[in-house]
Amino acid sequence: MSICKKTVTETAELLRTRKISADELVKEYFDEIKKKNPDINAYVTICEDEAIKAAEAAQKIMDSNNDVPYLCGIPMTLKDNICTKNIKTTCASKMLEDFLPPYSATVYKKLLDSGTVLLGKLNMDEFAMGNSSEHSIFGAVHNPWNTAFVAGGSSGGSAASVASNLAAFALGSDTGGGIRQPASFCGVVGLKPTYGLVSRYGLIAFASSLEQIGIISKDITDCGIIMNVITGHDPMDSTSIKRPAEDYSEGLGKNIDGIKIALPKELFGSELEKEVGNVINDTLKRLESRGAVLSDCSLPTIENAIHAYYIISSSEASSNLARYDGIRYGHRNERAENISDLYRKSRTEGFGQETKRRILLGTYALSAEHQDELYKKALKVRNIITREFRNAFDEYDIIAAPVSPVTAFKLQENLNNPLKMYLKDVYTVAANLAGLPAVSIPCGKDKKGLPIGIQLIGKPFSEKLLLNVGKQIEMEAGRLEII
Amino acid sequence: MNYDIVIGLEIHSELKTSSKIFCGCKNEFGGEPNTRCCPVCLGMPGTLPALNKRVLEYAIKAGLAMNCRIAGFSKFDRKNYFYPDMPKAYQVTQHSLPICYDGYVDIDVGYETKRIGIERIHIEEDAGKLIHSSTGQGSLIDYNRSGVPLIEIVTKPDLNSPEEAKILLETIKTILEYTEVSDCKMQEGSLRADVNLSLRPIGSNTPGVRTEMKNLNSFRAVQRAAQAEAERQARVLDSGQKVYKETRRWDDHKGESLPMRDKEEVMDYRCFPEPDLPPVYVDEDFINEIQASIPELPGMRRERYINQYGIPKYDAGLITQNKVLADIFEKASEVCGNPKLVSNWIMTEIMKRMNEEGEGILHSYLNGDNFGQILLFLDKGDITHAAAIQVIDVLLETGEEPIVIVERLNLRVQRDESLVANTIKQVVNSNPQALDDYISGKKKAFGFFMGKIMAELKGRGDPSQVKEILTKELQRYL
Numbered sequence A: 001m002s003i004c005k006k007t008v009t010e011t012a013e014l015l016r017t018r019k020i021s022a023d024e025l026v027k028e029y030f031d032e033i034k035k036k037n038p039d040i041n042a043y044v045t046i047c048e049d050e051a052i053k054a055a056e057a058a059q060k061i062m063d064s065n066n067d068v069p070y071l072c073g074i075p076m077t078l079k080d081n082i083c084t085k086n087i088k089t090t091c092a093s094k095m096l097e098d099f100l101p102p103y104s105a106t107v108y109k110k111l112l113d114s115g116t117v118l119l120g121k122l123n124m125d126e127f128a129m130g131n132s133s134e135h136s137i138f139g140a141v142h143n144p145w146n147t148a149f150v151a152g153g154s155s156g157g158s159a160a161s162v163a164s165n166l167a168a169f170a171l172g173s174d175t176g177g178g179i180r181q182p183a184s185f186c187g188v189v190g191l192k193p194t195y196g197l198v199s200r201y202g203l204i205a206f207a208s209s210l211e212q213i214g215i216i217s218k219d220i221t222d223c224g225i226i227m228n229v230i231t232g233h234d235p236m237d238s239t240s241i242k243r244p245a246e247d248y249s250e251g252l253g254k255n256i257d258g259i260k261i262a263l264p265k266e267l268f269g270s271e272l273e274k275e276v277g278n279v280i281n282d283t284l285k286r287l288e289s290r291g292a293v294l295s296d297c298s299l300p301t302i303e304n305a306i307h308a309y310y311i312i313s314s315s316e317a318s319s320n321l322a323r324y325d326g327i328r329y330g331h332r333n334e335r336a337e338n339i340s341d342l343y344r345k346s347r348t349e350g351f352g353q354e355t356k357r358r359i360l361l362g363t364y365a366l367s368a369e370h371q372d373e374l375y376k377k378a379l380k381v382r383n384i385i386t387r388e389f390r391n392a393f394d395e396y397d398i399i400a401a402p403v404s405p406v407t408a409f410k411l412q413e414n415l416n417n418p419l420k421m422y423l424k425d426v427y428t429v430a431a432n433l434a435g436l437p438a439v440s441i442p443c444g445k446d447k448k449g450l451p452i453g454i455q456l457i458g459k460p461f462s463e464k465l466l467l468n469v470g471k472q473i474e475m476e477a478g479r480l481e482i483i
Numbered sequence B: 001m002n003y004d005i006v007i008g009l010e011i012h013s014e015l016k017t018s019s020k021i022f023c024g025c026k027n028e029f030g031g032e033p034n035t036r037c038c039p040v041c042l043g044m045p046g047t048l049p050a051l052n053k054r055v056l057e058y059a060i061k062a063g064l065a066m067n068c069r070i071a072g073f074s075k076f077d078r079k080n081y082f083y084p085d086m087p088k089a090y091q092v093t094q095h096s097l098p099i100c101y102d103g104y105v106d107i108d109v110g111y112e113t114k115r116i117g118i119e120r121i122h123i124e125e126d127a128g129k130l131i132h133s134s135t136g137q138g139s140l141i142d143y144n145r146s147g148v149p150l151i152e153i154v155t156k157p158d159l160n161s162p163e164e165a166k167i168l169l170e171t172i173k174t175i176l177e178y179t180e181v182s183d184c185k186m187q188e189g190s191l192r193a194d195v196n197l198s199l200r201p202i203g204s205n206t207p208g209v210r211t212e213m214k215n216l217n218s219f220r221a222v223q224r225a226a227q228a229e230a231e232r233q234a235r236v237l238d239s240g241q242k243v244y245k246e247t248r249r250w251d252d253h254k255g256e257s258l259p260m261r262d263k264e265e266v267m268d269y270r271c272f273p274e275p276d277l278p279p280v281y282v283d284e285d286f287i288n289e290i291q292a293s294i295p296e297l298p299g300m301r302r303e304r305y306i307n308q309y310g311i312p313k314y315d316a317g318l319i320t321q322n323k324v325l326a327d328i329f330e331k332a333s334e335v336c337g338n339p340k341l342v343s344n345w346i347m348t349e350i351m352k353r354m355n356e357e358g359e360g361i362l363h364s365y366l367n368g369d370n371f372g373q374i375l376l377f378l379d380k381g382d383i384t385h386a387a388a389i390q391v392i393d394v395l396l397e398t399g400e401e402p403i404v405i406v407e408r409l410n411l412r413v414q415r416d417e418s419l420v421a422n423t424i425k426q427v428v429n430s431n432p433q434a435l436d437d438y439i440s441g442k443k444k445a446f447g448f449f450m451g452k453i454m455a456e457l458k459g460r461g462d463p464s465q466v467k468e469i470l471t472k473e474l475q476r477y478l
């Protein structure tokens, strides 16, 4: 078995027992990347020289020191909206095609401090707007299970890289399902932490009040180990929360007797593809046999979540993306006649179609004339949904749901029907609106051989419980591996 | 027609916290362009703001000093618009829930006191500065000022003349200086005001259409701009036309204002809550702590000066308008023990110098202690009035102690009776013509002798002693 197929836990063990050195390991990964990436298009930047140097440095630490961080020498990769000092961070946009951040994101610093090695940066939907990773100046990401299909999005590169063994793990960002849905489409684990648990400092903003940096990993245990590194209060992010550290990798797989799991009837309706529904129901039954208590519940307002989500996220995006004006950095039209012409031309050329659509939508929703009926109303819906979740969590420990009503769809299939694309997000956006942690765990495949994921949503800061129940699912379903 | 003038001010004041509002960069005026910036205040992609708690403290301090209520819960909003000096293309401000509201400031208009309502004081960030290049080749931007903390003080439209507007701005400047939240250096733009003005026919209750004039950075500009705008609106209304709600730019050189943008174009700032900053909760203890740190404010100080030192209201008002000057007065009064003398000297000699050379004298070698010592010499009759002025001149140049100057320049009054008597005898003897005049009843001759004698004593004679001995001396010839 290729060493690149191994989990973080397994790889760390190999490094610790000197079965392989960190630089040899990284070279293996680059061989794999060179072989597979042309078909999958997960990486948009490869940092081979830097990575080999970093791996050699990591090896030196391991050779000379007894107290080595657990992740030392582990090759990883980041979605291209997470700032890496002096390494291009493009958001898959022409606007930032040559952008070299002058600083590093907090999560990247934490990963460097723990000895991991950055292999490169990952493809995505432009500015994280989309759920298929097709809206990218670098071209679409292809699903490693079948390259005729999408990898999901917006963190499609993150999910595809981990699924095809081009990194031991990856970080992505989840604004409305951007980690969970591609994880589900690619058959890997994807965790969106509670809002405020992971610093957003250095994550290029799309929708500030919704998005979180999260993890895509080969299994649940890896996810817990990486959580231990990236969580924690950051004074640079005022929305990050101060709370005692937890060990997310401890106690996984322990007894789930009596854990109350609720199934919102609104998310198990007719829109759900039959095959997907069957695999999920089957998975839930197996949790029941392991001691979980299943009940139906209702989150009546969740059907409006999609509208609230698109209004709020686009509104924030219209403001967050206004800074790309061609003045200080980013794409600039050189033939502009005056300042407003410079703005107009630079932005017209720099942004892709989907990004422009969201900016326009958000600008409209925030306008003095429409703010009450759109933006403010969406905030009200958001509050109601949050309250409905809180009430449900008074009774239940976990809410289980599909991640997506379908498995991966064909490339190009939905590109000309943005509304249809938006509506598929209904299963994932509610957790972002309410700031709740949610994880996607592979639980089976459809007839086409494409992966299916199940979603577990928990109370704020209940990641440990989610991972523990996720571990049970993993133990039942096994890891999905591409042969 | 005759109109009532209705004016409200929006006053922007930079807070003198040591670092900027959302990052650790130094908050200082000037510096090499773009050297006091970091990814956060440059609005680089992915950066986030972290509120400097001092800014909150300073804003609350200003609010308490202007009798405002302090919001236990306030929040920040984004005001969106494109401008090259604004790196995020939005300004973080407090649009819907300001930190301070519902206050007032009392101003003195002639002999009356008038209460002006303060609608709100909110916190916001300043923008960079656009510099039009001297070569005419495009524009340059300096972001050193980007992210400097500001408060905006919004008054109620309680002002009814350009003069009142000026006085209010002066009063608020004094309060901000007393509370030490702002330097209020108007020439550096750290205090600037927008004037909102409308006219209302006398006796009418319907408010007129108001215009706004932005970024006035001197008291004089505020008064002149308001005056000119009131006259312009009156001309427009008198000719039967309408005043448009618009923003105008005041040109202080030409003494006129022009519309800033197209009348048709209404700015929509699309304000919404800033998602990167949590709401601000302020508790009673924090407010009480700040309240306790507020020094005696100008109005209270003036009353105390009138009662404690017995100086005239007018003098007390002028002296307390400037905190440093008031501090000098108080210290000098303590040192010399004669507050009235100190107040007289401030109102004449010091004010004269301030008018001629600006406020620099208040930040020079002169301080309350040495000024008091000089006046103590004068009060005891140890030096003359002219000598006291001379000591001040020298002190401003060298910074020496008054006693050192007095001794070095030999300015102490000459009281040696035999020496004075001899000098007098000599002057009388060597001026027979004047003596004859005196004997023949021309009293003017006495003044002539006094002048001659004082000159002979090099200005150090004690006039009353000289007068007494001279009178005796001349008596002998009558």
Ligand SMILES: [Zn+2]
Binding pocket: B020, B023, B024, B025, B036, B037, B038, B039, B040, B041, B042, B147
């Ligand atoms: Zn800064």
